[in-house]
Amino acid sequence: xxxxxxxxKVILDGLRKVGKWTVEIEEIIVSHWKxxxxxxxxxxxxNLLKDRSKEEESTIQKKEKFNKKEKKKEELIMxxxxxxxxxxLLDILPSFEESSPEDFEYWIEQFEEAVDxxxxxxxxxxxxxxxxxLLRKYLKKRALELYKDITHCNKxxxxxxxxxxxxxxxxxPPIDRFMVNKERLRSFVDMSSDFNKHFHEFVEKxxxxxxxxxxxxLGNVNNGKINEMNANDIKxxxxxxxxxxxxxxxxxxxxxxxxxxxxVESKSLLEIKNKAKQLIMKGRYRQEAFDKQIETQFLQxxxxxxxxxxxxxxxxxxxxxxxxxxxxxxxxxxxPIEFEQINNKKxxxxxxxxxxxxxxxxxxxxxxxxxxxxxxxxxxLLILCIIMLSSSLVWGLSQIIDCNNGTEEIWKIQxxxxxxxxxQHQWHLExxxxxxxxxxxCEAELALLAVSPNNVLWLxxxxxxxxxLSGNMIHCNKSGHALRKGYFAKLKEPLWTQEEISYEVxxxxxxxxxxxxxxxxxxxxxxxxxxxxxxVVDLNDKQWEALFINVFQTKYNDLRRxxxxxxxxxxxxxxxxxxxxxxxxERNQEEFNxxxxxxxxxxxxxxxxxxxxxxxxxxxxxxxxxxxEHVHPQSIFTDYKYNxxxxxxxxxxxxGVLKFLDRDGYVFEYSIGHRCTQxxxxxxxEIEDKKKEAENKKSRWILEGNFxxxxxxxxxxxxxxxxxxxxxxxxxxxxxxxxGLIKCIMKGRKWKNKIQKKHENKKECKEITSRVKxxxxxxxxxxxxxxxxxxxxxxxPLIDLYIVKKESKEIMKxxxxxxxxxxxxxxxxxxxxxxVKWFSSPIKVGEDFNGHAIFAMGNCxxxxxxxxxxxxxxxxxxxxxxxxxxxxSDALExxxxxxxxxxxxxxxxxxxxxxxxxPLISLARISMSSPISIWDSFKSMIxxxxxxxx
Numbered sequence: 001x002x003x004x005x006x007x008x009k010v011i012l013d014g015l016r017k018v019g020k021w022t023v024e025i026e027e028i029i030v031s032h033w034k035x036x037x038x039x040x041x042x043x044x045x046x047n048l049l050k051d052r053s054k055e056e057e058s059t060i061q062k063k064e065k066f067n068k069k070e071k072k073k074e075e076l077i078m079x080x081x082x083x084x085x086x087x088x089l090l091d092i093l094p095s096f097e098e099s100s101p102e103d104f105e106y107w108i109e110q111f112e113e114a115v116d117x118x119x120x121x122x123x124x125x126x127x128x129x130x131x132x133x134l135l136r137k138y139l140k141k142r143a144l145e146l147y148k149d150i151t152h153c154n155k156x157x158x159x160x161x162x163x164x165x166x167x168x169x170x171x172x173p174p175i176d177r178f179m180v181n182k183e184r185l186r187s188f189v190d191m192s193s194d195f196n197k198h199f200h201e202f203v204e205k206x207x208x209x210x211x212x213x214x215x216x217x218l219g220n221v222n223n224g225k226i227n228e229m230n231a232n233d234i235k236x237x238x239x240x241x242x243x244x245x246x247x248x249x250x251x252x253x254x255x256x257x258x259x260x261x262x263x264v265e266s267k268s269l270l271e272i273k274n275k276a277k278q279l280i281m282k283g284r285y286r287q288e289a290f291d292k293q294i295e296t297q298f299l300q301x302x303x304x305x306x307x308x309x310x311x312x313x314x315x316x317x318x319x320x321x322x323x324x325x326x327x328x329x330x331x332x333x334x335x336p337i338e339f340e341q342i343n344n345k346k347x348x349x350x351x352x353x354x355x356x357x358x359x360x361x362x363x364x365x366x367x368x369x370x371x372x373x374x375x376x377x378x379x380x381l382l383i384l385c386i387i388m389l390s391s392s393l394v395w396g397l398s399q400i401i402d403c404n405n406g407t408e409e410i411w412k413i414q415x416x417x418x419x420x421x422x423x424q425h426q427w428h429l430e431x432x433x434x435x436x437x438x439x440x441x442c443e444a445e446l447a448l449l450a451v452s453p454n455n456v457l458w459l460x461x462x463x464x465x466x467x468x469l470s471g472n473m474i475h476c477n478k479s480g481h482a483l484r485k486g487y488f489a490k491l492k493e494p495l496w497t498q499e500e501i502s503y504e505v506x507x508x509x510x511x512x513x514x515x516x517x518x519x520x521x522x523x524x525x526x527x528x529x530x531x532x533x534x535x536v537v538d539l540n541d542k543q544w545e546a547l548f549i550n551v552f553q554t555k556y557n558d559l560r561r562x563x564x565x566x567x568x569x570x571x572x573x574x575x576x577x578x579x580x581x582x583x584x585x586e587r588n589q590e591e592f593n594x595x596x597x598x599x600x601x602x603x604x605x606x607x608x609x610x611x612x613x614x615x616x617x618x619x620x621x622x623x624x625x626x627x628x629e630h631v632h633p634q635s636i637f638t639d640y641k642y643n644x645x646x647x648x649x650x651x652x653x654x655x656g657v658l659k660f661l662d663r664d665g666y667v668f669e670y671s672i673g674h675r676c677t678q679x680x681x682x683x684x685x686e687i688e689d690k691k692k693e694a695e696n697k698k699s700r701w702i703l704e705g706n707f708x709x710x711x712x713x714x715x716x717x718x719x720x721x722x723x724x725x726x727x728x729x730x731x732x733x734x735x736x737x738x739x740g741l742i743k744c745i746m747k748g749r750k751w752k753n754k755i756q757k758k759h760e761n762k763k764e765c766k767e768i769t770s771r772v773k774x775x776x777x778x779x780x781x782x783x784x785x786x787x788x789x790x791x792x793x794x795x796x797p798l799i800d801l802y803i804v805k806k807e808s809k810e811i812m813k814x815x816x817x818x819x820x821x822x823x824x825x826x827x828x829x830x831x832x833x834x835x836v837k838w839f840s841s842p843i844k845v846g847e848d849f850n851g852h853a854i855f856a857m858g859n860c861x862x863x864x865x866x867x868x869x870x871x872x873x874x875x876x877x878x879x880x881x882x883x884x885x886x887x888x889s890d891a892l893e894x895x896x897x898x899x900x901x902x903x904x905x906x907x908x909x910x911x912x913x914x915x916x917x918x919p920l921i922s923l924a925r926i927s928m929s930s931p932i933s934i935w936d937s938f939k940s941m942i943x944x945x946x947x948x949x950x
Contacts, residue, residue, distance in 0.1 A: 202247075419467075425581065428452075428492075430529070437482065459577075546843065647660060798816075825886075827857060845876050
């Protein structure tokens with residue numbers, strides 16, 4: 001083999017493959033081959049191959065040893081992990097505390113798996129016995145009671161499966177179906193109560209009564225299960241679901257039942273609940289706005305009364321009167337809180353909740369007197385006025401406040417500072433849970449906030465400015481910012497300075513489409529908050545797309561316009577927030593000026609928090625505030641007299657102690673007073689002794705029955721008769737007052753029913769008119785016409801072009817209009833066009849030269865045949881158009897991209913597109929002329945001919 005060159009090449013190639021080839025070895029072999037020393041060549045090759053085989057054997061042995069060691073390590077690790085995991089599952093398993101069989105069935109499966117893994121080395125019988133013993137350790141409440149009953153009452157041993165079956169069948173406690181059904185159909189009357197709680201109670205009690213599963217009742221049955229059912233079963237399930245929906249709707253307020261009746265057959269119970277929640281939230285906002293309006297009217301009326309009282313008070317305090325000597329010389333000063341009391345934490349254990357709003361007036365009773373009224377109606381009105389006055393007296397008594405005893409917890413609020421309303425701020429929107437710092441229950445209010453680097457604007461009926469305080473704080477296990485007036489919220493840093501706007505401006509984030517880029521999500525959240533606020537919290541994919549098209553005239557996945565999205569939404573938010581900030585800032589300045597007028601820190605805090613039942617002291621730029629105590633006096637002396645002493649403040653008795661009340665309703669320990677009469681103390685004591693003796697004689701005569709002694713004294717007889725007469729008169733008057741009260745209540749109910757009927761009639765009229773308006777608006781939207789300016793003698797750039805459809809080509813009349821920014825197609829011309837998208841409702845896409853909105857019904861991509869090229873152009877679909885297609889500047893731009901220039905040669909009646917010349921359509925000149933206008937022009941031409949012939 002080595003004799004020829006081919007054999008030599010084969011040997012050298014083999015050495016290369018084995019890895020024993022070097023340049024030196026090749027030179028040695030070639031030199032031996034040239035000298036024809038073939039034996040040396042063969043020996044050299046054999047030695048090289050033997051060395052190679054020895055190296056391979058040694059490497060194989062090393063690998064086998066290494067693999068054995070790795071296998072042993074893996075086996076040890078697997079054994080340790082298995083040993084740990086088997087016991088961990090049983091340790092982690094939670095105790096069973098529920099009361100539904102479904103939950104118990106799911107939990108028992110986990111229990112069996114955990115026990116099987118922990119005791120996998122034992123036999124099946126031992127494992128069953130261990131399960132029965134360990135089950136008691138993990139059961140609680142009713143399940144544990146059932147376990148004890150079954151194990152203690154039965155003499156023979158129960159198997160594990162028998163125990164499970166017994167607990168499962170008896171787990172749900174027996175119920176009174178009649179009472180539960182009453183509670184289930186309880187109406188949702190109070191709009192401020194928890195709506196979700198009402199829904200969950202209805203579902204749970206329906207399941208408890210009927211035994212129907214929640215999945216069937218809520219409409220969450222899988223399609224696979226439905227396919228397995230019979231037609232009768234499907235009918236029964238649908239009937240049960242419709243029954244549950246109608247029962248739930250009947251528990252809701254009557255104002256929203258009409259809106260939900262259409263959803264009974266088409267929507268599930270959960271969807272109906274979400275729709276009802278939206279309607280109730282709208283009703284709450286309307287009610288709050290109405291209450292706020294009435295509150296402002298009530299406060300204005302209250303201010304008028306206060307001004308009148310001050311005027312009367314000034315007129316009464318003339319020189320020489322009692323008030324001029326004492327009242328004008330005394331200032332009401334409340335002792336400040338000492339700093340030692342603030343640091344004493346043992347005394348301040350009771351948490352205090354501050355309500356920063358005054359009570360609002362919910363209803364106003366209007367009384368209309370008829371012209372033909374009887375005298376007894378006037379009496380009823382008088383009695384009604386007396387009742388109102390007495391109720392106002394009771395309300396006034398409840399407003400008596402004692403700030404002399406500091407009893408409750410202290411909180412601090414930063415002293416407000418003067419701020420400029422002309423400063424520029426960059427606002428962004430956030431939807432957050434707003435907490436009160438002093439509220440230990442962590443109850444939050446959902447609030448729409450406009451946030452800047454230093455300020456927060458609470459957007460409600462009357463926006464409220466809440467300044468950010470320095471530093472972060474932790475409240476209710478959440479890190480966030482402390483705000484002015486004792487509020488707390490989790491807020492983001494300024495967004496507009498960031499390259500990518502953050503979308504984490506919700507406490508519960510909305511759903512985003514999968515194809516929405518991360519850089520667009522922040523813009524999308526700001527857009528949703530700007531357009532919907534708190535009314536709409538979440539959208540689906542189609543609604544997101546419609547929202548972007550409505551505002552930006554393009555879809556959200558158009559990343560080339562992200563900078564445009566950002567600039568537009570920024571300007572919209574700033575234009576909306578800046579005027580609201582100015583109003584809130586001006587209100588804040590008025591509040592600051594009112595606080596600055598007084599030196600008393602308690603008065604400052606009362607103005608700041610708009611409440612009276614507090615007192616405060618000022619320390620290091622903070623108001624340290626305590627809540628005062630509401631007092632119910634045992635007796636009130638409105639004549640400012642007590643024990644023949646006249647006081648400058650009204651005397652009251654509280655818990656058997658004499659205290660004094662000022663005009664603002666605050667209690668004081670001391671007051672200046674003097675004797676009301678000029679008699680001496682001895683004369684007063686003699687008069688009191690005589691009165692006591694007369695009373696003792698009278699009581700002794702009546703008790704001992706000495707009636708004849710009474711007759712000898714004529715004055716005593718008259719006094720006795722007068723007492724009897726006064727008693728009978730008082731009884732008669734009390735009966736008259738009770739009768740008047742009953743009549744007033746009946747009359748008030750009638751007035752209330754009349755007002756409710758009027759309100760209902762007005763509401764029905766508004767609903768009917770709103771429905772008619774909606775229909776008219778939708779009809780107008782569907783009939784928007786796009787027209788161009790035409791005449792009977794001019795030319796239009798109207799030509800015929802070929803359009804590619806599904807199966808053929810078709811000629812359509814196309815009008816070029818460079819003044820239009822977008823292109824349109826008539827609805828009837830979209831037949832057989834493949835790429836057509838229809839909108840659920842018309843969308844505004846532009847305006848005509850008169851400022852009227854243009855609404856599109858859909859969009860399509862139409863393919864034109866131009867210069868042997870297929871050019872796709874996007875067109876908006878509208879209802880009416882006097883030609884088939886109107887091509888605007890966007891179409892001319894698209895043709896320019898495809899290197900197809902368009903030149904107008906109207907003098908030659910030609911439009912050249914690329915290399916092809918298209919003649920103008922002859923009908924273009926008279927296409928918009930009516931028969932009457934043609935006849936008028938023809939008559940004028942005949943008249944002109946006659947005139948020239950003459």
